Amino acid sequence: MNSFLQIKGKRLWRACAFLVLGIMLACCGEEITGLEMPDTATVGQTVTFKVNISIPTAGDGGPDYLIFGMLVPKGWKGAQNAVVTYNSQALGGGAMNLIPSNALPKNGGGLSWPAYTKKIFGNGGNLIDDMEWIVYQSEKAYPHSGGYTFTGDVTVKMKVAADGNPTNVKLSFVISDSGNAYTSDNNGTYYSQKGSPSCFEVTGGTGDLVDFCNPQLTTIDPPKSLDNDIVSLTFDGTVVETDLKNESEVYLCATAYTNDGKTIKVCEQTDKTKMVQTSANSKRYRATFWPKAFFNATDAQTITKIEYYITNKAGTVKVGYGNTADPFVYTFKCG
Amino acid sequence: MIRNLNIKRILLLLAAVSMAISCKTEKVLPSQEALKTITGNWQVIKASRNGTDLDGLLDFSKFRIQFDGTNYKLVDKLPFIVNQNGTFSLDDPQYPFKITFTATGAQAVSTVFTYPIVNGKRQLTLTFSPGCPNNSYTYVLQQVN
Incomplete structure (x- = not known):
């Protein structure tokens, strides 16, 4: 009996030792501890985003560069319109530089840092796939030794919505280090991600609202396109209950505006305008077309925008923007 | 004994001479890579954006590009690297990597292409951006019999 208790005690001690060791080692990755940013801004305003970071160095390795990625709409051209710096009492301060395209992350399978970051962290919960990860690295490297925890900030000063479009978007930020590149091991997790706490709202501007946060009744893929692209227009009948809820077939009714001041209307309920349900009972209907051919525009004409409704087979029920009588509007542009 | 030795020497000499004259230098001709021709009528068998x-989302079946000599002709047009008929050229007739289209009255436009044989049939894969530069399309074309 005595012997049994001793063995049990040994096991208990070992378990406790492993637990304590585990807790100590689990702390050894970079962490975003806070994010300071406004809830709103205006188009073209330079906004400061401060990302609070903590870098424990209880492992033993490096020196590695601090990696910092931010997820922004492609139209903002963040790489050109942002200045990123870091500051830490222990590490000093410096610039975060864009990672050269020929520097590839470990375990990235040949992907670039932005592509690998997108693969790991995705679209940050945004509903339109028109976002990009822009990835920076610190100008100085730091070692993973000494048992210190460095705290500091990465500061982004960025001109938001440089494309002139009012935007609702979930921004996201990630940190890691060049030696571990978004990996975990027994010593900890070497990355941390933090998104804007709510949808960041950029108002003003002359463009159309780009809403990455809220489901839209209709979406166009690619989000940025010209009349010589192939576009897919999708109507999502699950977003809100519309007058088309009981219809089994829906059609596109659209008017094109051309650069020579003409309008071309295609509002017929035929195979040409029929929107096909993406899967059975999905209530999501899609039409894919080449705008130039769809509207029969001449070679000399350029379609600048379209206004459209979704209709029933009889053409008697029309659903417009925000489930109102106003048409949806899509402007053909690349920026 | 001396006679036997002479016979052995003569046989040895004969063997050495026959070995020497049996060797002849063969000239290895460099194999000539066939000239690649894309002359013919091509259709899209696969497309992506x-x-x-994009298969099943848009009707690509009627589109044709006809290569003939140095000319090409578009039939039942779709978004493509060029919108009008014109001339084309390959950067290298034996090992082409780039095709250049010059539509009548327009600037020349080039794109990298691949030219693999799949299931015994030559395919032509072209990637281009007819609309916004960020939108990339790939068409896989195959000759129409």
């Missing part, structure tokens, strides 16, 4: 399959 920004990496997403």
Whole structure:
């Protein structure tokens, strides 16, 4: 009996030792501890985003560069319109530089840092796939030794919505280090991600609202396109209950505006305008077309925008923007 | 004994001479890579936009590009690297990597292409951006019999 208790005690001690060791080692990755940013801004305003970071160095390795990625709409051209710096009492301060395209992350399978970051962290919960990860690295490297925890900030000063479009978007930020590149091991997790706490709202501007946060009744893929692209227009009948809820077939009714001041209307309920349900009972209907051919525009004409409704087979029920009588509007542009 | 030795020497000499004259230098001719020709009528058998399959979403079956000599002709047009008929050229007739289209009255436009044989049939894969530069389309074309 005595012997049994001793063995049990040994096991208990070992378990406790492993637990304590585990807790100590689990702390050894970079962490975003806070994010300071406004809830709103205006188009073209330079906004400061401060990302609070903590870098424990209880492992033993490096020196590695601090990696910092931010997820922004492609139209903002963040790489050109942002200045990123870091500051830490222990590490000093410096610039975060864009990672050269020929520097590839470990375990990235040949992907670039932005592509690998997108693969790991995705679209940050945004509903339109028109976002990009822009990835920076610190100008100085730091070692993973000494048992210190460095705290500091990465500061982004960025001109938001440089494309002139009012935007609702979930921004996201990630940190890691060049030696571990978004990996975990027994010593900890070497990355941390933090998104804007709510949808960041950029108002003003002359463009159309780009809403990455809220489901839209209709979406166009690619989000940025010209009349010589192939576009897919999708109507999502699950977003809100519309007058088309009981219809089994829906059609596109659209008017094109051309650069020579003409309008071309295609509002017929035929195979040409029929929107096909993406899967059975999905209530999501899609039409894919080449705008130039769809509207029969001449070679000399350029379609600048379209206004459209979704209709029933009889053409008697029309659903417009925000489930109102106003048409949806899509402007053909690349920026 | 001396006679036997002479016979052995003569046999040895004969063997050495026959070995020497049996060797002849063969000239290895460099194999000539066939000239690649894309002359003919091509149709789209696969298409993607920004990496997403477009098959079944748009009717590509009627589109044709006809290569003839140095000319090409578009039939039942779709978004393509050029919108009008014109001339084309390959950067290298034996090992082509780039095709250049010059539509009548327009600037020349080049794109990298591949030319693999799949299931015994030559295919032509072209990637281009007819609309916004960020939107990339890939058409896989195959000759129409």
